[in-house]
Amino acid sequence: MKDGKKGGKSFLDDFTSLSTKQIIAIIASLAIALVLQAFGFSSQCLGFLIIAVIIYMVPHILGVSSVKVKTVIGVVFIVLSLLVTVMYSGPEKIEANEGRTPADNDYVGNVAFIEENGNTTITMDILVEEFDKDSVLLTYGKVNLVSFTNYSLDTDPTELQITPVKAEGSTTYGLTATVPITENQLTGYMVTFDVTEGEDTKTVGVSFMIDHGASSSDIYTASLNGMWMYTAMVAIMFFMILIFSTIMRRSAEKTRQKMEADGRLYPQGYGRCKECGAMVLPGEVTCRKCGAYIDVPDELRAHKKDYFVCEECGAEVPKDADVCPKCGAKFDSVENEVQHVDGTVDVSEETFECSECGAIVPANATRCPKCGATFDENDE
Numbered sequence: 100m101k102d103g104k105k106g107g108k109s110f111l112d113d114f115t116s117l118s119t120k121q122i123i124a125i126i127a128s129l130a131i132a133l134v135l136q137a138f139g140f141s142s143q144c145l146g147f148l149i150i151a152v153i154i155y156m157v158p159h160i161l162g163v164s165s166v167k168v169k170t171v172i173g174v175v176f177i178v179l180s181l182l183v184t185v186m187y188s189g190p191e192k193i194e195a196n197e198g199r200t201p202a203d204n205d206y207v208g209n210v211a212f213i214e215e216n217g218n219t220t221i222t223m224d225i226l227v228e229e230f231d232k233d234s235v236l237l238t239y240g241k242v243n244l245v246s247f248t249n250y251s252l253d254t255d256p257t258e259l260q261i262t263p264v265k266a267e268g269s270t271t272y273g274l275t276a277t278v279p280i281t282e283n284q285l286t287g288y289m290v291t292f293d294v295t296e297g298e299d300t301k302t303v304g305v306s307f308m309i310d311h312g313a314s315s316s317d318i319y320t321a322s323l324n325g326m327w328m329y330t331a332m333v334a335i336m337f338f339m340i341l342i343f344s345t346i347m348r349r350s351a352e353k354t355r356q357k358m359e360a361d362g363r364l365y366p367q368g369y370g371r372c373k374e375c376g377a378m379v380l381p382g383e384v385t386c387r388k389c390g391a392y393i394d395v396p397d398e399l400r401a402h403k404k405d406y407f408v409c410e411e412c413g414a415e416v417p418k419d420a421d422v423c424p425k426c427g428a429k430f431d432s433v434e435n436e437v438q439h440v441d442g443t444v445d446v447s448e449e450t451f452e453c454s455e456c457g458a459i460v461p462a463n464a465t466r467c468p469k470c471g472a473t474f475d476e477n478d479e
Contacts, residue, residue, distance in 0.1 A: 113165040121161050125168075128157035129176055132333070137183050139247035141329040151336035155344075166345050173337045180330040181323070189245050189322020193285065193310065196250075201305040206294060208271075210305055218277050219288070219309065225263055225272040227294055234293040234302075235261045237276045242287040242308055245318075246325030250308060252287050261290070285313035285321065384415060385424045392425040 117125075132150045141147040154176055155169065163169065201210045210223040221237070240256030263272035280286070291304035362381050372379055377388035384393055392414060409416050414425035422429055450459045455472040466473040 110167055113167045114171075117163065117168070118161075121158060121163050124158045124161040125163065125172055128154050129172070129179065131157075132176060133179055133183050136180050136329070136333070137188050139188065139329075141333055142247040147329065147332040148336050150333045151340060154333075154337050155340050164348075166341065169341050170338075173334060173341065176337070177330055177334050180333070181327060184326035184330065185319050185322045188247065189326055190318055192245050192247065192250075193308070193318060193321075197285075197308055197310045199307060201307050204305075206303045207290075207305055210307075212288075212307070212309070214280065214309070217280050219280055219286075220275065220277045221288060221290065222273070222275045223290065223305065225274065225292065228270065229295060231293040231295070231300075232263060232272075233260075234291075235263055235274060236291050237261055237278070238289045238291070239278055239286060241281070242285040242321055244325040245321045247329065250287060250306075250321075250325065252289070256287075280311050283312045283314065285310050285317060384417060394425075 132154050135141070135146070135150050135153075141150055154172060158169070158172065200212070201207075203210065206225065206227055208224045208226050210221075212222070213220045225235075237259040238252065238256050239259075240252040242250050243253045244251045257278070259276060259278065261274050261276050263274040265272045274290075276290075278288075285308060287306065287308040289304060289306040291302050293300055294303050370378055370380075372386040372389065372391055372393065374391035375386060375389040377386055379386060379393050385391065386393060394414075406415050406417055408414070409423040409426060409428055411423060411428040412426040414423055416423055450461055452458070453460050453467040453470060453472055453474075456467060456470040458467055458470065460467055460474075464474065
């Protein structure tokens with residue numbers, strides 16, 4: 100009883116058949132993709148697509164065509180990408196932004212915060228005169244998501260309405276807010292307010308985060324929540340490329356097999372001219388590009404009635420040829436001669452098939468030399 104294989108290579112065979120160059124190409128593609136992923140390239144415009152193409156094309160160019168091998172490459176990338184982004188990129192993002200005072204912009208300036216006596220005091224100036232004074236809001240809480248581009252707070256953060264104060268003789272508004280520190284967590288703070296510019300109203304503000312002793316597991320969890328989506332985007336694009344290319348390749352293989360079965364294409368390895376490499380089709384005696392004789396194995400020769408074999412070199416020659424395409428031998432008109440037992444001879448340059456046995460008979464023959472059937476003029 101067979102072991103379930105259907106004639107194809109096993110999963111292990113696909114991997115053991117990889118050459119050293121192919122293995123290096125696979126490792127190189129994963130290394131390049133992981134470096135790009137670690138620095139947030141997948142969060143850029145079409146960055147995730149470029150990374151997916153690198154993972155697929157670098158091994159493919161070196162001849163890795165197995166769908167099983169490419170599937171494993173995709174799975175390995177997912178695992179390593181999550182490890183890199185969760186263990187490195189997320190903590191790096193937090194460390195780079197933790198406690199950093201937001202830069203001044205067109206709307207706010209002199210942003211600062213002070214931690215003392217178990218509280219965080221936030222101060223800043225609002226640099227626009229026309230804004231919704233009642234919309235100034237401080238939102239703070241545990242950071243549960245850190246990605247390459249931003250971070251967000253827990254689903255139930257604390258909100259505090261702040262009333263900005265305009266100092267006498269000043270053209271700007273200042274605000275101050277003091278909130279208690281929640282120990283052992285990564286806390287994010289966001290101050291927002293609505294500004295009207297012409298007919299449009301938009302929400303602007305600043306945000307920053309402070310590590311009040313968050314555990315490693317909290318930091319890794321926040322990184323996983325924010326980073327997995329970029330790994331998922333690369334993985335989705337990679338497997339879409341793999342599935343689409345596999346479907347296209349199998350469709351092309353089926354088309355080729357059908358054309359080979361119909362005699363319209365030679366089997367792979369025999370369909371090229373040995374002199375110039377141009378594609379040749381069954382039945383072609385000379386190359387359409389360079390004119391060289393097409394020499395194919397006997398088992399691949401088409402079974403035709405419209406050719407004969409050159410007596411000088413054995414080449415396949417069209418029946419109407421005057422010169423051999425291989426050796427250049429010239430052909431004279433060929434007469435078909437049949438001798439009968441009674442001594443009579445039938446000679447003709449034209450032939451027809453015997454209706455009884457299928458033998459080739461000169462056109463002027465009155466009976467078949469093979470089966471003895473007699474002919475009259477209507478049989479020709």
